[in-house]
Amino acid sequence: MNDRKAVETAPLHLPVKSVSTKSSLKKFAVRHKDALIATAILSPMILWWLVLSGFPTLFGFFLGFFEWVGIADSPKFIWFDNYIRFFHDPLYYEALWRSVWMGGLVTSITLIAGFGAALLMNMPLFGKGIYRSIWYIPAVTSTVATTQIFNLLLDTNNGVINNFLKSIGKEPIVWQYSVFWGVFWIVVYSVWKGVGGAALIWLAGLQSVDVSLYEAAEIDGAGRWGKLWNVTLPGLKPIATYIVITSLIGAIQIYEQVLFMTNGGPYGKTEVLVFRIYRDAFWDFNMGMAGASSLIMAVVVFIGTVFYYRWSTNSDRSTTIKIKGGPKA
């Protein structure tokens, strides 16, 4: 907020006073100059955004209160029946639960592996820039293309992994018939894609920890682990909040890899909620349930974020950041 103070104390604002005796319209324009410029710049963008995101999203939530199956049918207002069904139909509440634990699993593996990698990349190694790039490469590839490669590796008859199992004398596995392996490969794919990005963010955090703190800890006789525990981890607190929240929000909403890898199968046992929403909307044309599920998903994500944020800021006040109008450095 230092810019605000600068405006109020800056002696350069004299022109404002000198024109204040002009007509009332001009006075208005001068007094509200910022607001007018902001309106001129923001309104076209926000209008565009409303047409493309705001309105469709609200409309989607609104549809949650209707029974509407098939575009040709006309919607029927049914109050909260869709929401009641959500918590009684295992198709839905199980999908929500699966989203939560799979999202949690993907996030924890990605973040822990990424943290380990970041610690290694932060060492004075020759060619660490190359490692950084290699690890990040999966993140820039397209989900559609790379899930197809994974499918190919997991093909039952001529997949590389089954061929390998056969060559070492093991029975080939029909991955597609097993819930465990379906979840396993979705998690592996998600970690494969996310670990490099997590490592880079952790690395940025590690490098922003004050070097003098390490020197102080060394003088106090701290070893490598002592420094990690007492200097690095507390210093990473703000970035940890950020990365955990954003990764969780992302991982809970995973659906493309489910769509392209298992398609929810076998028997819908790998369906996650966003995939279920997709399925309702595009295969069954059940807009009502899709809308209701989306609202529930949004609420879950929101509550989770608020709780995590509260928890992580309460446990240590000294390193917190204000989030008024977004986090500040």
Added chain:
Amino acid sequence: MKEALSKKVAFQLKPGNLLAHLVLLGVGLVLLYPLVFMILAGFFTKTEFTSSIIGLIPIAKAPTLYNFTVLFHGTADSSLQRYFVNSGYRTIYNTFWALLTSLLAGYVFARLRFKWKDQLFLILLGTQMIPGTIALIPTYLEFARWPFAGGNDIFTGGKGILDTWWVYFIGGPSLNIMGAFLVKQSIEKIPYELDEAAKVDGAGTIRIIFQILLPLQLPIMAFIAITTALATWNDFATPFFYTSSDKLQTLPAAITRLSSAAASPGAIPNWPLIITLGLGMTIPALLIFFFFQKYIVQGLANTGIKG
């Protein structure tokens, strides 16, 4: 300073460092494996790929460049070249708008003072938490009922702007909220006196944004450009859901179509072709990444909050 320290000891091979090298390289190769596999499999013909046993490192006995040339010439049944060009157009267009909107909105939220500013910004940021899937069907309906377009009288009668270029012109870019957030944070680090000095010299708002602040935002702008470009390049949803004619398809949508055809029982998917299309998508993405990776690291560092 840390960099300078690390350069001095770069060539020492302590056992700890050796272990770090081994882990980083070993896991790195595993991470790269699917892409290596993709490149190698691109040399197979369809018959060889389906008839021979594919090992961990697939080497074609009769390697062919056919799949790769298909990328540039297209075939009779699918016009790959067009998919490429469409993907490229969309990428450039969306990136342009993302840069413009995030710069302008970032400036407004960082520098101007007006009522409800913080509230408005929080609402915009908050919407980032809502799953985008919910908007897919309403957007479809909205496009189909676009007033006076595609044979609509007002709202009904025709197919609206579905399956036209308008899907990309209107529906592609929008206000880039994450970008605006990043620019806002970055501008707030620049002293306000710089703006004041420019104002005294007679610069207007537009000049302040584009001549004074923009040059200082280049790293963050590069980051926004890369992330938007990659997201658009890899986006399958927009073309897949809102267009159907061949002339509007992009690479990811084409792959989605090929692979959903592959999912139908009995059909033998043309894996080498799918793989080659995948390569056609991946290589430009990798090039973008390699040329601008410096900015990705910087940008990611800026998205994180430093303590």
